[in-house]
Amino acid sequence: MISAPLRLALVVAIGATALATSDPLKVLRVSPQNAGESTDDITVTFDRPIAAGLDSTVDPRTFFTIAPRVVGRLEWRDPVTIRLHPAAPLPAGVTYNVRIANTFKAMDGSQLDAPYAFSFRIRGPKILDASPVNQWSNPLYLTPSTHFSLLVSSPASLSLLAGLISADVGKCVRGKTIRLRAIAQRRIGKQDERWRYYGTWTGGDTTKDLRRVIELAPVESLPSNCAAILNVPERVDSVTSNRSWPFHTYGPFAVTSAVCGYNTGRCPIGPTHINFSTPVRGAEVLRHVHITPAIALAVNDTSDESAEWYLQGQLTPRTTYTVTIDNGLSDVFGQRLRTAGAAFTFGTTSYTPQIRYPFGRMLVERTGPRTLAVEHVNADTLIVSIVGVPDSLEPRMLQNEGGWPDVWEKLKSQVTTQVIGAPGTHDQPKVSAIKIPAINAARGGGTLQMIRISSPAVDTVPDRPSLFATAVVQLTDLAVHARIGAQEGDVWVTGVSDGMPRPNARVLLYDGKGKIRAQATTDARGLARLTGYAADTAETQNEGEGDEEDGGDYSGFEGYVAATLGTDRSVVSVSRYDADLSPYQFNVNAAWGADRLPQASAVFTDRENATVKDTTVALS
Numbered sequence: 001m002i003s004a005p006l007r008l009a010l011v012v013a014i015g016a017t018a019l020a021t022s023d024p025l026k027v028l029r030v031s032p033q034n035a036g037e038s039t040d041d042i043t044v045t046f047d048r049p050i051a052a053g054l055d056s057t058v059d060p061r062t063f064f065t066i067a068p069r070v071v072g073r074l075e076w077r078d079p080v081t082i083r084l085h086p087a088a089p090l091p092a093g094v095t096y097n098v099r100i101a102n103t104f105k106a107m108d109g110s111q112l113d114a115p116y117a118f119s120f121r122i123r124g125p126k127i128l129d130a131s132p133v134n135q136w137s138n139p140l141y142l143t144p145s146t147h148f149s150l151l152v153s154s155p156a157s158l159s160l161l162a163g164l165i166s167a168d169v170g171k172c173v174r175g176k177t178i179r180l181r182a183i184a185q186r187r188i189g190k191q192d193e194r195w196r197y198y199g200t201w202t203g204g205d206t207t208k209d210l211r212r213v214i215e216l217a218p219v220e221s222l223p224s225n226c227a228a229i230l231n232v233p234e235r236v237d238s239v240t241s242n243r244s245w246p247f248h249t250y251g252p253f254a255v256t257s258a259v260c261g262y263n264t265g266r267c268p269i270g271p272t273h274i275n276f277s278t279p280v281r282g283a284e285v286l287r288h289v290h291i292t293p294a295i296a297l298a299v300n301d302t303s304d305e306s307a308e309w310y311l312q313g314q315l316t317p318r319t320t321y322t323v324t325i326d327n328g329l330s331d332v333f334g335q336r337l338r339t340a341g342a343a344f345t346f347g348t349t350s351y352t353p354q355i356r357y358p359f360g361r362m363l364v365e366r367t368g369p370r371t372l373a374v375e376h377v378n379a380d381t382l383i384v385s386i387v388g389v390p391d392s393l394e395p396r397m398l399q400n401e402g403g404w405p406d407v408w409e410k411l412k413s414q415v416t417t418q419v420i421g422a423p424g425t426h427d428q429p430k431v432s433a434i435k436i437p438a439i440n441a442a443r444g445g446g447t448l449q450m451i452r453i454s455s456p457a458v459d460t461v462p463d464r465p466s467l468f469a470t471a472v473v474q475l476t477d478l479a480v481h482a483r484i485g486a487q488e489g490d491v492w493v494t495g496v497s498d499g500m501p502r503p504n505a506r507v508l509l510y511d512g513k514g515k516i517r518a519q520a521t522t523d524a525r526g527l528a529r530l531t532g533y534a535a536d537t538a539e540t541q542n543e544g545e546g547d548e549e550d551g552g553d554y555s556g557f558e559g560y561v562a563a564t565l566g567t568d569r570s571v572v573s574v575s576r577y578d579a580d581l582s583p584y585q586f587n588v589n590a591a592w593g594a595d596r597l598p599q600a601s602a603v604f605t606d607r608e609n610a611t612v613k614d615t616t617v618a619l620s
Helices: 004-020 158-162 190-195 282-288 391-399 401-414 538-544
Strands: 027-031 034-036 042-046 064-067 072-078 081-086 095-100 116-122 127-131 148-152 166-168 177-186 212-218 227-233 242-248 255-260 272-281 289-292 305-311 320-326 341-347 354-356 360-365 371-377 381-388 416-421 430-435 448-454 471-476 478-484 489-495 506-511 516-521 527-530 559-565 568-574 601-608 613-619
Touching: 042 095, 064 081, 127 190, 127 227, 148 190, 158 177, 255 320, 255 341, 272 282, 272 320, 282 289, 282 305, 371 448, 381 401, 381 430, 391 401, 391 559, 391 568, 401 448, 471 568, 478 559, 478 568, 489 506, 489 559, 506 527, 516 527
Parallel strands: 034 116, 360 471
Antiparallel strands: 027 042, 042 081, 064 095, 072 081, 095 116, 127 148, 148 212, 166 177, 166 227, 177 212, 227 242, 255 272, 272 305, 289 320, 320 341, 354 371, 371 430, 381 416, 381 448, 448 471, 478 489, 489 527, 506 516, 506 559, 559 568, 601 613
């Protein structure tokens, strides 16, 4: 039994529904609009449901018509949208007219005020790419009979294409344009490997691949030595825009230049640089190019073809050379030099004053010569600047190299500068040994030393300021191997000079802020066990919360390990970002989170000499 208030509410609701359905049915959108692709579906969407479900009895064939007729599947995509899926691609250039009759009703009883009609035109196939000329490649040495290839999105009308593509050679023959004729239209084949994955991917199903390759040839020979333009339509369509791609046909064969080096103004030792007007094979260059005074010449690849060649073979500074090319040389088109030969003369220069030395973090053996090797040429004075790094700045030095310039600025008042004479023969490279002072760990202070080396000769070279590469050196005989986990770790201390264990070495574990977190002493095997420290500083822990799920792992320990024995001390960084232990150093890819293996190892040679060969294995 329904109460009076409820009956009144139902009457009001029904009345509101009747008012809502008094609006006529409307078409919200259609597709394609104006123009479409050959593979497009034709859809019509109404502003309210027509069918109660996809199996509705409202048959779209009773009110949907299209002309010209399209064979395909006409169905309800959803209660408000009908879709016509063509059984085959629609032909390009055809205009289709769709009519929706007003002989049906929506679910609410509404109808269209009048029949609805729209039309669209099928665009021609799109030109996806071309060869050997395209928007990225503008070849310089095409032959007059060069064939061109086009990659199109679907089968195209060759007769229509004939009037759309041409080669403009007007710069060579006034006002002349050469048409291109289609030789064939085919599917992508083995010879088209570069296009196999270009454009729409069909999952390897060739039956669904509508792309085609169209082969074209000029109706007459292109002029030789001609700067031409290939005019290509955007689509094979009577309504389309055009693109213009430049190219050049090859001309007469000649040697255009033979010079020293890379056109930088300095060329002490080569290479010999030869340019030809057309490509030459490397084997031909070696056979027919000669240089006086004679030196052995080589090329990277004798089978390569290029118009530009750099001949390997070290020249002598401040020497005049003559390059001769005999007339037996021919280019890749079979053209020979027209003259009896060609000769070019050039002179080499002096070396640019320069110095070079190892930089970055490094360990120098305490029991050896204690030197840093500096290569230099035409720089007979070296300025060596050295400063020791105090313990308080070790964390910054060991975390990343980006902070080194700031540390140098802080310590520059303590820098010791030494001027060292290193006379040598002009233009003769030389290696000088820079002595590194030893630090007594028993007296406290730091272990690391920052070294910079420059020269007045280098400072005077235009556009070549003083070098500011920094070598961060520790002079030690202690090799520290650390395996540090989140809460405990192992440290193995051996001798750099002999690889033997170092017992009784004091081992300290520091966090990233330089705070001591654990300590131990090595046993007879040189091993020390570190325990009883927290996973990491609170700051680092908070920073890494939740990152494991995102593929990262920030639960490890960040800091460094120091080992001290008598007057000797050594430090080693413990960081996921340590460049010395980066995966790329071992030719492997990095892995994060769940992608990491439970165990991994890296084997590398620690040192090698006439009597000792030690190998270190690092496990993580």
